[in-house]
């Protein structure tokens with residue numbers, strides 16, 4: 017059971033840091049399963065109300081539970097995702113086995129279970145980015161703009177505080193671009209690639225400005241390994257050295273946490 021009384025806001029003292037950031041809603045749940053159900057409830061309610069909603073989607077272990085909960089809730093509510101439009105945050109650039117791409121992940125956890133096809137611009141064009149980084153980046157920003165912007169952006173968080181592949185130090189004005197991946201990020205991805213040396217060195221990612229333009233932002237973090245990054249993001253200074261802290265400039269952002277991820281918040 018989630019604890020509905022556990023909705024809190026970052027302490028006022030923390031908001032005095034750097035500039036006066038906007039209050040962030042912090043939703044603490046007893047378990048990741050409860051948190052996933054709460055996120056799924058919001059996503060499915062949005063799609064029920066607006067079948068052509070534009071969803072900003074993330075990858076990573078955290079999102080596996082979120083997507084499974086979305087699929088389950090949509091089925092139980094009879095809500096179709098056939099007409100949603102989606103934009104993923106990022107994709108690896110460089111030689112990557114097809115089954116290791118974020119497209120493959122999304123087929124497995126989202127598009128396949130929903131029985132829908134990704135749109136033509138559901139991912140940044142990593143193949144084009146290898147030779148035409150600027151063109152690929154601009155095309156992705158344009159596609160998001162043509163869709164009318166993102167209604168709800170789902171985010172995970174890296175142990176180094178990255179969101180999407182905006183590695184520290186990140187800028188709040190960053191846009192879609194090709195980036196070098198951080199050592200922490202590559203180490204964390206090592207298991208999935210069968211060794212850190214096989215993890216691509218580069219990726220194309222949306223920027224913080226792209227994310228901050230979404231109408232709602234929901235960052236999800238599970239497990240004690242994320243607690244230090246979550247704590248710094250919410251209670252530390254608003255700084256590009258902890259990219260997730262820059263989300264505190266958004267008017268409608270929530271951090272949805274399980275007990276482990278919230279354990280540094282007191």
Ligand code: GLP
Nearest residue numbers: 074076077078172173174180181
């Ligand atoms: C990758 C993704 C991020 C994600 C992060 C955390 O780096 N590009 O968007 O937030 O992984 O993943 P996990 O949920 O597996 O901890």
